[in-house]
Amino acid sequence: MSWFESFVLGLVQGLTEFLPISSSAHLRLTAAFADWNDPGAAFTAVTQIGTETAVLIYFRKDIARIVSAWFRSVTGRGVRGDSDARMGWLVIIGSIPIGVLGLLLKDAIEGPFRDLRLIATTLVVMGVVLGFADRRAARDEGGGRHRAATRRKDLTDLDVKDGLIYGACQALALVPGVSRSGATISGGLLLGYTREAAARYSFLLAVPAVLASGVFELKDAGDGRTAWGPTVFATVIAFAVGYAVIAWFMRFISSRSFMPFVVYRVLLGLLLFALVGFDALSPHAAENAG
Template structure:
């Protein structure tokens, strides 16, 4: 991997990690369209450490408050039903599904799951799911001619059932094209949470899973498939760009819907189907890393 490739891929990672459009799919597609080698699952996981560092800094006050409340609940100096302590416990519980499945499906994630036909399918299907969830949220918030607006839930309303469902949604992101934020935000909207609450918890829930995945994959960063220097450079780029994207995205969803992302996902998926279907692009383009 060249330094230019690492710059572009780090930029792509930072731009797409927090938007509901799938960073892993875009890294894979960037390599395929540019006729580069697939950066691989290890590269993706390690560069996500950069974007998760952006999460830790942007949400530092929330994270510090949650960790403090959780720790007090563990040592018996705080109430376990405190909303921040409960969120801390639910983040841990919700991280279990993706951790277990990530280990069990490691070979598939690094192989068959990277087929461009599967990525096209998940882009379209999850785009439709996100669109449905977003329209439902808009209908609840706006009410209608014959009914009042429905009060949607905030993070303080999070319970064990919802936390486990969030965790199951996050586990879907092991398949490129699903999108971690897209799956968890869709789940949150369907569970009745506000757009901002769904997005905020999506970012918080991702912290343990992404950090664990990135640290686990560090051992592969210099194994001949992923060059250490360019990977570290891409991670720094992903951090800087990712932080700016978080700040923009949280402001965007406070007053706008997710429909632009829905349309983008569906159009990109259909384009990918067309390119593969007409043999303009191999479904395995760029898979042979070297």
């Protein structure tokens, strides 16, 4: 991998990690369209450390409060009812599905799951799911001619059952094209949470899973398939761009719907189907590019 490639891929990672459009799919597609080698699951996992560091910094006050309360809840029963301590436990519970499935499906994640036909399918299908969830949330919030607006849940309403459902949605993102934020936000909206609550828990839930995945994949960074220098460079780029995207995205969802992302996902998926269907692009493009 050249330094230019690492710059472009780090930029793509930072731009797409927190938007519901799938960063892993975009890294894969960038390599395919540019006729570069597929950066691979290990590169994706390591560069995600950069974007998750951006989450740690952006939500540093929330995270510090949650971690502190959680540690106190381990030793003292008196604080177990604290909302921050409760959130700490719910983040742990919600991280279980992706941790288990990530280990069980490691070979598939690094191989068959990177087929462009599967990516096209997940882009379209999960785009439709996000669109349905977003329209339902908008209908509840706006009410209607003959009914009052329905109260959407916030994070104080989060319980173990919802935490596990969120976690199962996050685990779907092991397949490129699904999108970690897209799947968890869709799940949250369908569970009745507000857009902001769904996005905030999605970001918090991703921290342990993504950092653990990145650390686990560090062992592959020096095996000849993933170069240290370009990978670290891409990770730094992803961090800087990712931080800016978080700040923009949290402002965006406070007053706007997810429909622009839905349209983008569906159009990109259909374009990918067309390119593969007409043999303009191999479903395994870039996997063996020189």
